[in-house]
Amino acid sequence: MVPVEAGADAVLAKIVDDLKTAQSAVDKVTKVDQAKKDDAKAKEDAKTDAEAKAKADAEAKVARWTCEYCGSSNPHDATSCSSCGAPRSEKKAEDEK
Numbered sequence: 001m002v003p004v005e006a007g008a009d010a011v012l013a014k015i016v017d018d019l020k021t022a023q024s025a026v027d028k029v030t031k032v033d034q035a036k037k038d039d040a041k042a043k044e045d046a047k048t049d050a051e052a053k054a055k056a057d058a059e060a061k062v063a064r065w066t067c068e069y070c071g072s073s074n075p076h077d078a079t080s081c082s083s084c085g086a087p088r089s090e091k092k093a094e095d096e097k
């Protein structure tokens, strides 16, 4: 006859083993899930960067420029100063980037 304690140990060992199997399965799923989240976050970050860049570019296109001779603010599409008539400096446009 098998001692009761030996039987209990066997049951306990099986439960512990099952728990380990279950835990490793959970770890695996968690890892895959985390990898998906990281990937999604990386994509989201890249998207945000692209959107921020597009926004900055759009703003740069409509940004007013300041005349380097008289300091007047001119519309983005003006090629010369509306106040003194000086041509828009390309260097100044580069500086505003």
Ligand SMILES: [Zn+2]
Pocket (backbone or CB within 6 Å): 067, 068, 069, 070, 071, 072, 081, 082, 083, 084, 085, 086
């Ligand atoms: Zn001017």
